[in-house]
Amino acid sequence: MKHGHLYCEICEIDFENIYGEVGKDFIEAYHNKQPVSDMVGNNSTKIGDLVMLCPNCHSMVHQLKLYHVKIDKLQKILKEKPQC
Numbered sequence: 001m002k003h004g005h006l007y008c009e010i011c012e013i014d015f016e017n018i019y020g021e022v023g024k025d026f027i028e029a030y031h032n033k034q035p036v037s038d039m040v041g042n043n044s045t046k047i048g049d050l051v052m053l054c055p056n057c058h059s060m061v062h063q064l065k066l067y068h069v070k071i072d073k074l075q076k077i078l079k080e081k082p083q084c
Contacts, residue, residue: 008054010075015054027052030061032068 006027007014015023032051051071053061057078061067066074 006052008057009052009071010057010078011054013054028055028058029053030058032071 005014005016006025008027015026017023019026029050030053031045031049051074057074060078061069061074064077066077069077
């Protein structure tokens with residue numbers, strides 16, 4: 001959370017700023033340290049294991065297969081990609 005708002009840690013979109021009340025507290029959590037598909041047994045997720053991402057950045061992390069990449073590197077990689 002930044003200044004009391006959830007925002008994408010890559011592109012920094014804050015859905016509440018754009019959509020108002022309906023966007024408040026909207027974000028997706030990405031398991032950056034261990035993918036859910038790799039979890040077995042009684043695994044527990046800690047807040048430090050999660051990265052808050054908007055749906056677009058979350059999808060691009062998967063599309064580009066950038067698993068386990070640190071957030072600052074994700075920001076750099078995705079910001080260097082051509083914009084439409």
